[in-house]
């Protein structure tokens with residue numbers, strides 16, 4: 001593999017790293033195509049303040065220990081990892097060692113109207129100080145951080161095709177993140193977040 005450059009995102013009470021060129025262009029293109037066609041994408045409803053809405057993106061859960069994942073009133077049951085997901089997981093674990101992931105939550109943003117609202121990945125099933133590795137494919141999208149207590153602390157970045165973002169340490173304890181909607185005419189983006197679910 002080519003020499004991997006990482007960039008530490010300089011925010012207090014966090015531990016976040018960005019690898020712009022984690023995948024070669026060619027591999028990222030192929031992975032985008034394959035995952036678009038082969039993943040069992042589902043469209044769930046979410047409940048917000050007692051009302052039901054279609055989630056503003058498609059999702060899928062894959063894993064190797066049968067553990068379901070629950071968030072925002074949704075419980076997802078995992079499909080067994082595909083060979084392709086197992087391979088990419090192995091490549092990410094070369095960076096995150098000794099962390100070995102059990103589960104991958106995939107998101108498909110169909111266009112600029114699809115989004116992922118402010119949240120922290122702080123479910124009890126992820127344990128304290130979870131390591132979350134987030135791979136981006138396809139259309140670039142903006143990614144925002146805001147601190148839970150200090151409204152002056154925020155950060156905006158762009159998640160590029162083939163990039164990897166790693167959030168670990170106390171990041172989920174202190175920070176929220178989102179993928180905002182955009183009015184730009186854009187195509188699809190696939191995001192994979194590898195997690196450890198006990």
Ligand SMILES: O=C(O)CCC(=O)C(=O)O
Nearest residue numbers: 107116121134179191193
């Ligand atoms: O699409 C992204 O880059 C973020 C996804 C995310 O935050 C999540 O699935 O928890």
Ligand SMILES: [Fe+2]
Nearest residue numbers: 119120121177
């Ligand atoms: Fe998240």
